[in-house]
Amino acid sequence: MKFCPKCGSLLIPKEGKLECGCGYSETSTIKFREEIHPPKDIEVIDEATEHIGDTVIPIVCWNCGHRGVYFWMVQMRRADEPPTRFYKCRKCKKVWRSGK
Numbered sequence: 001m002k003f004c005p006k007c008g009s010l011l012i013p014k015e016g017k018l019e020c021g022c023g024y025s026e027t028s029t030i031k032f033r034e035e036i037h038p039p040k041d042i043e044v045i046d047e048a049t050e051h052i053g054d055t056v057i058p059i060v061c062w063n064c065g066h067r068g069v070y071f072w073m074v075q076m077r078r079a080d081e082p083p084t085r086f087y088k089c090r091k092c093k094k095v096w097r098s099g100k
Contacts, residue, residue, distance in 0.1 A: 059087060066091035 002011045004020035011018035011026070019025040055071045068090050073083040085098045 056090065057087075061089035061092060061094060062096070063094040064089060064092040 002018055003009065004011055004022060004024050006024045007020065007022045009020050009022065011020055011024075013019075013028065016028065017025050018028045056068050057071045058067055059069050059071075060067050061069060066089055070088040070090060072086050074086065076084045086095060087097070088095045
């Protein structure tokens with residue numbers, strides 16, 4: 001990282017130069033490289049998932065009217081707040097949640 005000698009702000013790379021918002025710029029031979037690694041501890045829950053748990057409760061699906069949905073809970077917020085309940089219809093596979 002390089003800083004502007006005039007105002008002390010961070011110099012931003014643009015088109016082979018380092019530029020500052022105050023108007024200062026200098027040519028640079030520095031090559032910039034950015035690597036992005038996806039996090040490994042995040043699990044994505046989508047509608048393609050068959051079901052998370054085997055717990056079935058007798059709630060009527062709001063989408064198709066079928067009685068009986070899969071149910072699971074996830075702690076989405078801080079520990080002093082209640083967990084979010086997820087439901088998935090066994091017939092139409094629609095997923096919805098309730099945080100109350």
